[in-house]
Amino acid sequence: MADGHKTPTELVDYIIKVGIDKATKPLFKLMLLGIFGGAFIALGGAGNIISSSTLVKTDPGFAKFLGAAVFPVGLILVVTLGAELFTSNCLLSVAFVNKKISFTQMIRNLVTVYLFNYVGSFIVAYITVKGGSFNADSLAYLQNIATHKVDASAYALFIKGILCNVLVCGAVIQSYTSRDTIGKLVGAWLPIMLFVLIGYDHSIANMFYLTAAKLADTSLFGVSGILYNLFYVTLGNILGALAIGLPLYFSYYKKSDN
Template structure:
C-alpha cells in the first residue's frame, strides 16, 4: 500500500498545513464549500440507511464514503485544518502567522457552512417534494436528531455541556487521525482503508462533528424539528467547534509533531564491561 513511515508522515503534515495558509481565498472557499456539501450528503445517506434498515451499524459502515471522496478530491474540512495549520505555525514555517491561520480557519468555516446548508436545502426539497408534503420517516429522524442533540444536552445543564464538548474532542481525535492517516499511503486503496476505520468509529459512537452538524441541524429546522437556531448554536455548534479544535490538535497533531517531527535524542546504550 506504499506505506509512509511516521517520520516522513510528520513532514507531509507540516507541508500540508503550510500550503493551506497560503492557498488563495477563492480556492479555499471552493474546496471548503464542496467538503461541507459532500459530507452533508454522506450524513443524509447514512441516516437514510439507518432508518430504512433499522441497523445503525450499517449506516456508520457506509458514511465514510463521503469523507473519503472529499479528501481524495482535495477538499478541506474545518476539523482537518484545525489540526494541520497550527503545526506549521508551531514549526515556524516562513510566513505562517497567527493571522494567516485564523484567516484559513475562517474561510474554511464559511465554505463548509455554505456547502452543508446548500445540501440541507436540496435534501429538504428532496424529502418533501419541494415542501408540498409532510416529511417522510428519514426526514423526521433528522429532525429528531436535531432536538436530541441540542435540547437533550440542555436538559443536563453544565453536565450536558461538558458531555457535548467531550464528544467534540473525541470526534476530531478520530477524524484528524483519518486526515493524517490518508498521508500514510501513496495509493488510493491505502488512503481509503486508513480513512475508513476512524470515521466509522466516530459516526457509530455518535461523536459531535461541527461540519456534519452544519448539515443536520439546519436540515432539522427546515424539516420541522422542535428546536431553535439559538439552541443549535449554544447547545451544539459552538461547544462542538471548541471540542473539535482541542481533540484534533491535542490527540493527533501535537502528538505526531512532538514524537516524530521533534523526536527526542535516543538514550545512550550501556555496553556491559567485558
C-alpha cells in the same frame, strides 16, 4: 518507500507541507473548496440518515452500523478530491508550532473554511429536504437526532467533539500514510465509521443535521439551539485536533535543539 507507507517522521513532514499549502491558498480557492468540503460531509450525513432510518424500527443496532458505514463517503470525497474541511484543517496547528505558517494565516484558513463549510452543508440540506429525498421515516429519524444534539449538555458536546476530531484527524493522517488510493480509502474509512457508530459530534456534520431538521420543521428548535451545539462541538473538535497533531509532532519531528 518500497512498502508504500511513510515513516512517522515523513508523515509529520507531510502534515506540515499540507498545512503550508492550505495556509497560503488564495481566498477564492478556500471559499470554493470549503463549500465542497461542507457539501461532501453533508452528503455523507444524508446517506447516514436515509440508510439508518430504513431499518431503525426492525433492527436498530444494524441500522446504526449501516449508517456509520455509509457516512465516511463524505470524508473520502474530501480526501481524494482535495476539498477543505475545518475539522481536519485544525492540523494546521502542526505547521504553526513548526513556525512554517503564521497565526494569522492559520486563523484565516480556519475561519474561511468553517464559514464556507456551512454554506456547502446548507446547500445540501436545502436540496435534500426541499427536494423530497427524505421520506417520513427519514425525517422523523433526522429530527430525533437533531433534537438530542440540541438538548445535550455543553460538557457532553465538548468532550464528544474532542474524541470525534481525534478520529477524524486520525483518519486524514492515516490517508496520508499510504501512497496508493486503496490504502487512503481504508485508512480514512474505518476511524470515521467508528466515530459515527459511537455517536461523537462533528461540527460540520452537525451543521447539516441541525439545518436540515430546522428546514423540515421550523418549530423544532431555534437558531440559538444550532449555535449552542456548534459552539461547544467546535471547541471540542479544535482540542481534538491538537490532541493528536501536536503529540505526533513533538514525538517524531521536533529536533532536540529546537
